[in-house]
């Protein structure tokens with residue numbers, strides 16, 4: 001068996017080449033030819049005796065009659081086909097994912113301007129026989145054998161990018177491959193993750209006896225935490241049980257993410273002349289509250305992140321030296337951990353300070369997934385490490401447990417001459433599938 005591995009690989013790459021280069025009918029003929037080669041060279045395997053009978057039908061249209069007259073020949077052809085299928089489909093999926101990514105890189109897709117990439121993704125999925133749904137620039141789809149009685153896994157990543165910064169020495173839209181790297185804006189954040197999750201979705205799309213459903217959501221406006229991205233379609237996706245959010249983590253598992261609230265605070269006093277005993281100084285009032293923000297400790301601490309972190313980052317008051325200011329405004333950056341919900345923290349703050357507190361937004365929620373969740377355990381079993389992520393992603397818009405994981409490196413995101421290693425994508429697809437197989441099979 002071992003000695004045939006090299007030959008098997010050669011046939012496999014030849015097949016990929018034929019598949020890429022020629023039309024479907026030629027590819028089918030070549031496929032049958034490969035089966036013959038496999039038979040002649042006896043590329044068989046002992047597990048063939050354990051195969052379910054239903055699989056026999058799958059190749060009946062491909063094999064010439066004589067095969068059916070000899071059970072051994074038939075079985076050998078069958079096992080060869082299955083091995084070919086397995087290796088070839090995964091390789092084809094990877095090649096197609098790579099081509100899709102190149103197409104996406106070549107198409108500008110700044111946040112709020114993702115119309116063209118949404119169209120590319122939709123066309124790609126439909127070419128694979130997938131029925132898609134679209135709302136603005138978000139595209140989503142379900143596996144073929146979707147069963148409402150089963151739990152559903154959300155596979156999510158984004159196709160918008162930031163604008164290229166001035167440090168670029170390359171054309172950000174030239175999806176060129178060099179030394180195993182694929183360059184281009186959005187290649188790493190989050191193109192590699194996005195196309196890998198699409199490949200994973202297609203891998204499971206046609207499988208009928210899975211324990212879970214899959215919902216694939218490729219979304220917009222992630223880079224600006226916009227309202228018309230994942231948040232817009234979550235209510236339409238149906239019941240979801242947990243999510244894998246694709247962001248570059250080198251395929252490690254971010255099991256918690258801090259939430260973010262920005263608070264605009266105003267302390268009110270009364271104006272007066274500084275020379276007389278007039279007015280009520282708003283700065284002095286603000287100081288008390290600022291001191292509270294500096295020193296207060298929330299009782300519950302997150303296992304991953306420790307305490308909720310509050311920082312006063314902007315302060316403004318006064319117009320001229322001899323006027324006691326009537327108002328003092330300041331801004332607080334609050335990083336909420338998974339020990340609290342944003343609303344709870346906001347209420348606690350309001351109870352304890354005197355100034356007026358206006359949150360700019362409370363929708364970027366802290367998120368987490370229990371370490372004993374099956375998907376996390378599946379990742380750990382594959383040698384993945386878990387950590388708490390300092391950055392926020394679309395996870396903050398989800399109310400279900402979610403894990404952030406994907407090929408690529410977060411350190412390369414938003415950098416000039418962004419790139420992803422082609423092998424990272426290949427490994428990513430393989431790892432996602434190995435992880436999910438442990439749950440869905």
Ligand SMILES: [Zn+2]
Pocket residue numbers: 158189190222247
């Ligand atoms: Zn991203």
